Amino acid sequence: MSSTTLAPYKVEFLQAAINGGVLKFGSFELKSKRISPYFFNAGDFYRADLLRAISTAYAKTIIEVEESSSPLDFDIVFGPAYKAIPLSTSTVDKLADLKPEKYEKMCYSFDRKEAKDHGEGGKIVGAPLKGKRVLIVDDVVTAGTAKREAIGKIRQEGGIVVGILVALDRMEKLPAPNGDDPSTPMPSAIGELRKEYGIPVFAILTLNDIIEGLKGKIAKEDIERMEEYRVKYAASD
Numbered sequence: 001m002s003s004t005t006l007a008p009y010k011v012e013f014l015q016a017a018i019n020g021g022v023l024k025f026g027s028f029e030l031k032s033k034r035i036s037p038y039f040f041n042a043g044d045f046y047r048a049d050l051l052r053a054i055s056t057a058y059a060k061t062i063i064e065v066e067e068s069s070s071p072l073d074f075d076i077v078f079g080p081a082y083k084a085i086p087l088s089t090s091t092v093d094k095l096a097d098l099k100p101e102k103y104e105k106m107c108y109s110f111d112r113k114e115a116k117d118h119g120e121g122g123k124i125v126g127a128p129l130k131g132k133r134v135l136i137v138d139d140v141v142t143a144g145t146a147k148r149e150a151i152g153k154i155r156q157e158g159g160i161v162v163g164i165l166v167a168l169d170r171m172e173k174l175p176a177p178n179g180d181d182p183s184t185p186m187p188s189a190i191g192e193l194r195k196e197y198g199i200p201v202f203a204i205l206t207l208n209d210i211i212e213g214l215k216g217k218i219a220k221e222d223i224e225r226m227e228e229y230r231v232k233y234a235a236s237d
């Protein structure tokens with residue numbers, strides 16, 4: 001696979017997602033109830049080579065940001081339950097592999113969906129969040145609901161959320177207040193998260209990257225369905 005616009009590590013990640021069957025084409029119902037012609041199932045990164053592919057892509061994206069003029073200087077990588085738990089832990093490991101002098105002591109933590117009422121108890125596993133700068137790593141942004149919940153939990157523990165990194169920005173508008181009315185202009189889920197929390201939200205890949213990166217590589221009909229979907233749920237911002 002070759003691309004003129006995507007960084008080589010992003011092209012490698014896209015290729016791994018296709019090869020591993022993580023990125024699929026067809027008809028899929030989302031959490032938002034929208035019917036999507038493509039689906040990115042991070043739960044399918046269960047094989048060592050695939051997990052390595054996604055943790056490498058997260059780690060390289062993070063290193064790029066940290067070496068830019070606006071680093072996040074975070075202390076902890078947080079993975080919201082469930083699918084982002086192995087993603088956050090493997091990302092910390094990969095960061096330490098790629099840049100040990102900076103990330104050897106990097107920490108992870110994640111939440112439980114149900115609070116544990118015995119043993120150590122509580123809702124958070126891993127590094128304590130109090131007073132720490134936290135980067136959330138997750139799989140996908142569709143409506144932003146899961147990210148809002150994660151931010152709430154981190155803040156409750158005294159953590160400071162400094163950014164969100166996802167594998168895929170689906171570039172979708174939020175559902176309208178009275179349901180998913182296709183004629184009502186709505187801002188993007190990612191744009192609203194940025195505005196609401198005043199933090200950077202960035203992605204390894206966007207829907208635009210997938211469409212451009214896969215033209216000529218997958219069935220023309222699948223590309224067309226993704227293009228139609230992109231238009232149908234395009235955000236106003």
Ligand SMILES: O=P(O)(O)OC[C@H]1O[C@H](OP(=O)(O)OP(=O)(O)O)[C@H](O)[C@@H]1O
Pocket residue numbers: 031080081082083084138139140141142143144145146147148189
């Ligand atoms: O609501 P958004 O922030 O746009 O993101 C959509 C999220 O929903 C799904 O996870 P889900 O909450 O179903 O949890 P899971 O990881 O246990 O599958 C999906 O994996 C995304 O993380």
Ligand SMILES: O=C(O)c1cc(=O)[nH]c(=O)[nH]1
Pocket residue numbers: 029030031032038039040041042139140141142143
């Ligand atoms: O919005 C969702 O539910 C969703 C979309 C997607 O591509 N992948 C996923 O795991 N969830």
